[in-house]
Each structure stands twice: as structure tokens, then as C-alpha cells.
Amino acid sequence: MGVEEVKVVEVRNLRKSLGGREVLRGVNLEVERGEIHGFLGPNGAGKTTTLRNLLGLLRPDAGEVRVFGREPSRDMFRRVGVMFEYEVLNPDWTVIENLLFCSYARGLGEAEAREALERVGFGREHWDKKFKELSKGMKRRVSLASALVHDPELLILDEPTSGLDPTARIEIRTLLLKLKEDGKTVLFSSHDLAEVQKVADRVTVIAGGVTRAVFKVAEVEDLEEAYVEAVGVRT
């Protein structure tokens, strides 16, 4: 199979039980090379559980999970960068110390740490500030830099704009579009439909552990309406 034909992410009929309950009951998710793909669904729909399977932290009970055409493995992390909704950097270290740590932990050096901060447009005047002293938007940008330190092809982002003010949201959106221009593939979960409509090429909607719809954003007039139709309205 040629490189072009391999999907960056391919999840087929994924099923997973946790705590005696079938949380995923048929998730399908395909991410194409070079696209920004939104992964949407109500609270408890199974987005995070799907991502945990993608990262190889959980093993599927049934179905298939492929990243770059292969089962998730440790090797995969050379090509994958991950950013969580919750900050996982050291609050008492400076920005550059955090980035150096991430870089060294991957067997990389100082240049890669600096390049990652530059790629997210993080001004040098802030590099020596403690992480905890930054605004929420700046923290998110540093977190994104830490996911980029090894120049991954695929970025998996868990709610990258949650809790941010409009300006910080725009900054993150601009960065995601720039990463796409640089040839990266982005898969991100979100509840922010307006944001998703502005940045994503395609979206997958899941509810109750089942994929309900896949849209091309450009073909959808009102994403909110399409989303509600896909997940059903709670009564």
C-alpha cells in the first residue's frame, strides 16, 4: 500500500468496556494526512476513552485501532505529539526549563526546545518566567510547544481551547492552522462548535460510545444544528 493511502488514524468498530460497562460500542474514526479533524460528542460520549485506545493506553475489546497503519506502540510516539486539557508541566520551573526537560526526556537537545517555543510564537522575554506565573492562554501555548518538541507528524489535542478567553482562542486557532500549513495532521476533541467550525476540515461526532456522523465542515451550513441532529436532543 502506498504512503498516500495509509490513513494517519483509523479506528474501526472499536468496543471497550470499563468498570463492567460497555463505554465504546462501535467507534469509527478516520483522520487523513494533513487535515485538522475535530472529535466531538457530549460529556461521557467516549472521546477520551477512544483517545486512550489510540495512544495504546487501553487495548480494544473488539475492533481495530491503527495509527500510521499500525497498532499503537511506543515507537509511534516519535511521530505523535499530545496535549492534554490539564497542564502537565512543572509550575515552578521556567518556560525554557520545562521545554528543555521535555526535549531531553525525548533524547533531544536545546535547539529543539527553542525551536518548539519559536514555532508557537512564544516571545523570548517570557522564556525565563515560571510556568505558574503565565496567563492561561500562554500556558496553553507552552503546552502546545511541549507537544511539538520532537516535530511530530500527528498532534492529538484534548480540548485545546477550553477555558480560554476569545483572544487566546484565536491564538490557538491560528497556531493550529499554521501547523496544518506546515504539513501536520491534527486530531482534537472539543465542545466548542463555533471554534471547530472555524478550524476543522472534518469532524466526527460520537454519542453513547457510537460514531453518529462524519461531516466535511465546508459542506455543513450550521454545525450546531448538524451536531444536535447527530447526537439527539436530551429531554
Ligand SMILES: Nc1ncnc2c1ncn2[C@@H]1O[C@H](COP(=O)(O)OP(=O)(O)OP(=O)(O)O)[C@@H](O)[C@H]1O
Ligand atoms: N476507568 C473507568 N471505569 C469506568 N467507567 C469509565 C472509566 N473511564 C471512563 N468511564 C466512563 O466512560 C464514559 C466515557 O467517558 P469519556 O471520558 O471517554 O467521555 P468523554 O467523551 O471524553 O467526555 P468529556 O467530554 O466529559 O471529557 C463515561 O461514562 C465515563 O464515566
